[in-house]
Amino acid sequence: MSTNKTSSGFGAESKWNNPVSFQKKGASNQKAALTIGEFLKNSCDQMAIGVGPRSHADCPHRVTSECYSPDDNASLDDVIAAAYRQVFGNAHVMDFERCKELEAQLRNGELTVRDFVRGLAKSSFYKQRFFTAVGPQRGIDLNIKHLLGRAPHSQAEVSAKIALQAEHGQEAVIDSIVDSAEYLEVFGSDVVPYARAWSSPADLATSAFPLLAAIQKSFAGSDSARGGSSNLISSYASGLAPRINVPSESIGVKPTPSFAAGRFASRAPGVTSGKDGAPMRGDSYVFFGLGQREQETYQRCPGDSTDQLNALIRASYKQVMGNPHLMEFERAITAESKYIDGYLSTREFVRALGLSAEYKRRFFETNAPYRFIELNFKHFLGRAPKSQAEISEHTKILAESGYEAEICSYVDSVEYQTTFGEDTVPFARILSENGRSQVAFNRHLKLAEGYAASDTVQTGSSLVTSVATDTVPGGWSSTTTRINRTGTQSGAADPTKKRFRIVVSAQAARSRQRTAGNTYLVSGKDMSSQMKYIHSRGGKILSITEVM
Structure with missing residues (x-):
């Protein structure tokens, strides 16, 4: 049995050897299963399989290592401190x-340690640092690090979580991790x-x-101080294990070539595996989805x-609002009521949101x-x-006429009324249009942060150099937050959300894909356009095959 001694340092060795635990005595451990993972764990517990080394085929959801969980106040304080530090x-x-x-x-025994960890991961403190302030890829990296x-394992696992986040929100991602069979089995x-x-x-x-x-x-730094972009993206894209800078390098000793350049194999499909370890391609059309997808339109x-x-x-x-996570008190309730009752058109409702205190x-x-102005x-x-010139015009409106005039200048413009009219919700006009230069496509990709990102992440301009010099913005094709926004899941019941692999050969020269054979991972919804x-x-x- 492991002891409950709190690690004196923050090193990996002490963390592994001394997992911190606590259990309120008298509290029943056999509760009704609320998730599939809990049901499987309870079923395995009733099979009386011994803990320790065993065949996972016996029951893959049984806790493989158990430790004595004390219930004294000192241990409880240690658990709370360890949970804050880890999560x-x-x-x-x-x-x-x-x-x-x-x-x-x-x-008081109303929560288990697992539920306490779940609550911390759903707190405003956590959302502010690891959801709003970082790109989706970095956020998912940290979610898995903190909770598992x-x-x-691979970009496929990250993509599945990003799709879940885009469709159901950040809390659904947290629940999917904490309620997973992997979490229950290990912790x-x-x-x-x-x-x-x-x-x-x-x-x-x-x-x-x-x-x-x-x-x-390092063990001395904080995850919230290491930037908002993922530092694993190149490893997933190339299939190369990231290099570890060991202290011995300072005196001239370097890793062996096989270590520095060795490829790693994806993990076999398991509890949390995305079941597809195909390397990513640096193709914004394939993985960002905007260029190949006809945008959904909503019209009253x-x-x-x-x-x-x-x-x-x-x-x-x-x-x-730029794909936000809005609390109930942040919504424009009065404008919503007028819109539902028919007193406001869709255009006027959009205007009301732009003039709201929350948008400001x-x-x-x-x-x-x-x-x-870019975001407007x-x-x-x-x-x-x-x-x-367009930027300067709106800067002048904002400076001379104020905030309200700036918002109304867009909603009352001929372009808005011609494109969207009174009843259509504005949408991303990413496809080429007559009268728009080709560089508009690149600028839109630079300005957009992906389907799962929020426009509140960045406060500085993305296009100031590009617009001023009339050039293509740098970094538009390799931004971390734009990788794999297909919104698909392996084995999804909905055909439009199924994921398919298309194997292609003999594409024309000078195309974005220059290899002899290419592999695309696309959703069923994007099949025709792809x-x-x-x-x-x-x-x-x-060939076209479904990825299961």
């Missing part, structure tokens, strides 16, 4: 930032998650060690049902003026600014 990424938590209500419920004690209900990849356990691939080292960087029609009106309202918030707080008070173009006209794109460039489709 918040070694961040410094001020007294007023602590989750006092969750701590009280844990002390390892790095993601159970009483153990605080810890970095478990350092000792190469049997259930992890060898690549888990360098991948976790690449995320961790006479006789729309309540559900249809609610869908229009959600689409309006998503477009105008998110994009005017916290951003530079140039960034604010994106939110209300569905495109990036065309030129410096095939059209392949055929238009002389490609020959060899």
Whole structure:
């Protein structure tokens, strides 16, 4: 049995050897299963299989290591401290930032350690640092690190979580991890998650060690201070294990060539595996999805049902507020009521959202003026600014006539009324249009952060150099937050959300894909547009198979 001694340092060795646990005595451990993972674990517990080394085929959801969980106050304090340190990424938590209500419920036996960890991961402190302030790829990397004690196995696993986040929100991602069979098997209900990849356990691939080292960087720093972009993206794209800078390099000793350049194999399909370890391609059309997809449009029609009106309202918030996570008190309730009752058209409802205090707080008070105007173009006209003259015109409106005049200048423009009219919610106009230069496509990709990102992440301008010099923006094709936004899941029941692999050969020269044979991973919804794109460039489709 492992002891409950708190590690004196923050090193990997002490974390692995001394997992911190606590169990409130007298509290029943046999509760009704609320998730599939809990049901499987309860079923395995009733099979009386001994803990320790065993065949996972006997029951893959049984906890493989158990430790005595004390219930004294000192151990409880250690558990709370360890949970904050692990879940918040070694961040410094001020007294007023602590989750006092969750701590009280844990002390009273109303919550298990697992539920306490879930609550911390859903707190405003966590969302502010690891959802709003980082790109989706980086956010998922940290979610898995904090809650499962390892790095993601592959881009397929990250993509599945990003799709879940885009469709159901950040809390659904947290629940999917904490309720997973992997979490229950490794940590159970009483153990605080810890970095478990350092000792190469049997259930992890060898690549888990360098991948976790690449995320961790050092044990003295905080995850919230290491930037908003993923540092694993090149490893997933190339299939190469990230290099670990060992201290011996300072005296001239370097890793062997086989270590420095060795490829790692994807892990066999398991509890959390995406079941597809194909390397990513640096193709924005394939993985970003905007270029190949006809954007969904939402238009109000006479006789729309309540559900249809609610869908229009959600689409309006998503477009105008930049894909936000809105609390109930942040919504424009009065404008919603008028819109539902027919007193406001869709255009007037969009105007009301743009003039709301929440929009002003998110994009005017916290951003530079140039960034604010960029986002106004994106939110209300569905495109990036065309030129410096256009930016200067709106800067003058903002300076001379004020905030309200700036918002109304978009909604009342001829372009808005011609493109969207009175009843259509603005959408991303990413496809080529007559009268728009080709560079508009690149600028839109630079300005857009992906289907799962929020426009509040960045406060500085993305296009100031590009628009001023009339050039293609740098980094538009390789931004971390744009990789694999297909919104698909392996084995999905909905045909439009199934994932398919298209193998292509003999594409024309000078195309974006220059290899002899290419592999595309696309959703069922994008199948037609992707095939059209392949055929238009002389490609020959060899096979189409569903990724399970």
